[in-house]
Amino acid sequence: MEIVELANEQRRQLIDVKQTFQVWRSAHRQFTNSYKGTVRWKKSKGQDHLYRTVYRGDHEIVKSLGPRSPRTEKLKEDYASARLRLRQRLSKLQTRIRAKAPVNRALRLNRVPDRLIRILEQARQPKRAS
Numbered sequence: 001m002e003i004v005e006l007a008n009e010q011r012r013q014l015i016d017v018k019q020t021f022q023v024w025r026s027a028h029r030q031f032t033n034s035y036k037g038t039v040r041w042k043k044s045k046g047q048d049h050l051y052r053t054v055y056r057g058d059h060e061i062v063k064s065l066g067p068r069s070p071r072t073e074k075l076k077e078d079y080a081s082a083r084l085r086l087r088q089r090l091s092k093l094q095t096r097i098r099a100k101a102p103v104n105r106a107l108r109l110n111r112v113p114d115r116l117i118r119i120l121e122q123a124r125q126p127k128r129a130s
Contacts, residue, residue, distance in 0.1 A: 010109060
């Protein structure tokens, strides 16, 4: 098998794509670890309480963050705005990655067989409990 050296333009594009993907992966991990689930008000004993619900596989973990107060109102507001900002950031990064795909193909940077890519993507996914 012959190893072909990349041209300077190919190297620049490859570095740019790798950096964009690394930033996306970091943001995706942050979203998955910090903002999956919900934060919402539920009535308990006649009073509103703020609850955080997180889903881990088939399990639902619910934690009370306290009764409605200025502190919990701010908690909910901060959570919602941070979650929205991170979702928007992920969306922009995904758009940038998709926009780079045609350039990668034109520069022949898509040298990995599709089958191998699918295997690697499946290996990267978290295992689900059965």
